Amino acid sequence: GRAYLCPMAQHYIAKFYREGFFVPQNDSIAHQWEIAAARQGYKPAVLQVADDNVLGKGCDIDEEKAFSLYQKYAYTRGNGSCLEKILSLVENSTKITPVAAVPYIAMYAQECADETIRLCDAFHHAKYGLPIDAVQEWAWRRKGANMNIPSLMKNMAEFCEDKEEWKEAYKWYKK
Numbered sequence: 001g002r003a004y005l006c007p008m009a010q011h012y013i014a015k016f017y018r019e020g021f022f023v024p025q026n027d028s029i030a031h032q033w034e035i036a037a038a039r040q041g042y043k044p045a046v047l048q049v050a051d052d053n054v055l056g057k058g059c060d061i062d063e064e065k066a067f068s069l070y071q072k073y074a075y076t077r078g079n080g081s082c083l084e085k086i087l088s089l090v091e092n093s094t095k096i097t098p099v100a101a102v103p104y105i106a107m108y109a110q111e112c113a114d115e116t117i118r119l120c121d122a123f124h125h126a127k128y129g130l131p132i133d134a135v136q137e138w139a140w141r142r143k144g145a146n147m148n149i150p151s152l153m154k155n156m157a158e159f160c161e162d163k164e165e166w167k168e169a170y171k172w173y174k175k
Contacts, residue, residue, distance in 0.1 A: 005036065011048070028058040031057065031058030063093045101128055109143075138159065157169045
């Protein structure tokens, strides 16, 4: 079959061309080396190809292609950078609908305080193409409060106070 080429080495060659180390600086050649490494599934190269597609470094700007590459790794644990890149792309793109970011925000909101707050805000202010939905907003606030996020615990206490549920409010303040 085909010869296996080391994708890590290809990624480093691309870096040399990108930064002009030992060879003349050339983004187009760097992009081609990144594509070669990305075809073999080398994650840093895949993410660099996506970044190149967003910025148009060595290739034409293609936000949809970049979005699909970021999606590929957004569901893997510990990859918050992909989520941030997806959110940045959604907020700055005219081709990608904002609601496309919601599944990723919801996934990260399961374990990340910032994303839980972002999702609560989205339901409160109709961001990312979501409607204003008080039920969903408070469900996520309760989930965040149960994750011991101080600002959401305080929100729950104030919410219970407004409803004159004093024991429940006291419980949240006490936490």
